Amino acid sequence: MRSYRDLWLWLGAAFLVLFAAFIAIGLAYFTKEDHFSFYTSWETLVSITTFVLAFACFLCAIKAAPFPPWVKVKFPNIFFEIYGGSRHTTTRLLPNGMRDNVALTGYRVRITNLENEQNASLTFTFFLKLDPGPQGGVGEAVGPVPDWPLDPNLSLNVIQMPIVLAPGTSVGGDLVFDISMSTAFGPLAQPPQTRFRIEDHISSQAKDVIMEASLGRFSRDDMIDSYAGARIVEPQQGAEPADTPNVNDSESKASDP
Secondary structure, eight states: OOOHHHHHHHHHHHHHHHHHHHHHHHHHHHHHOTTOOSTTSHHHHHHHHHHHHHHHHHHHHHTTOOSSTTSOOOOOOEEEEEEEEEEEEEEEEOTTSOEEEEEEEEEEEEEEEOOSSOOEEEEEEEEEEBOOOTTOEEOEEEEOOOOSOOOGGGOOOBOOSSEEEOTTOEEEEEEEEEOTTTTTTSOBOSSOOEEEEEEETTTTEEEEEEESSSOEEEOGGGOEEOOOSOOEEOOOTTOOOTTSOOHHHHHHHHHOO
């Protein structure tokens, strides 16, 4: 099966041949007939139309547009490999000149675009699973990407996002996230669980990778439909609010001498 680019190029070349053929027919009539209007003839109009179509086909080949163009672009077929994890404690310089201690988590990864034609433009969002308890609440804490220069002594090869991958290409390096505020909404779940939300800006679709270890290999088939934002955990049935005293306990205390 030919690629989208080859199909667009072949179609563009066919329209160019038609353009040349209709131009030749129009010129032949123009040289033979005395009152032939070349610029308003149907041959000229058709030749202009075929030239425009040829130009559009070549443009679609350059842009790697799907064929036919109304086909909906899906989330790209990528391979996401995590082959190392690390934790770092460093400092960042605040706007007021003070320094703040921050905790970073890093993942050594390789991302490959397995598509033959479709580009990928990826942004990774990192979530840590929380244990909100029986009362429910925020079930995940987001780990933002550091927006300040990292200490070069950390030896991190940070991958800048969005990660743009042409078909058949790979990128390797570190995905780094700030987890300093990860326990602000509650303790971390045990065993620890992380979620990567992978958003593709070309297809406007997103997938999730959920893992309980620091290593893993994931294809598109291993990913699930993404949940936007941090997950909210509903209260468990029969759970009592954390700040509400137990009625039986209150009655027992009141009856004591």
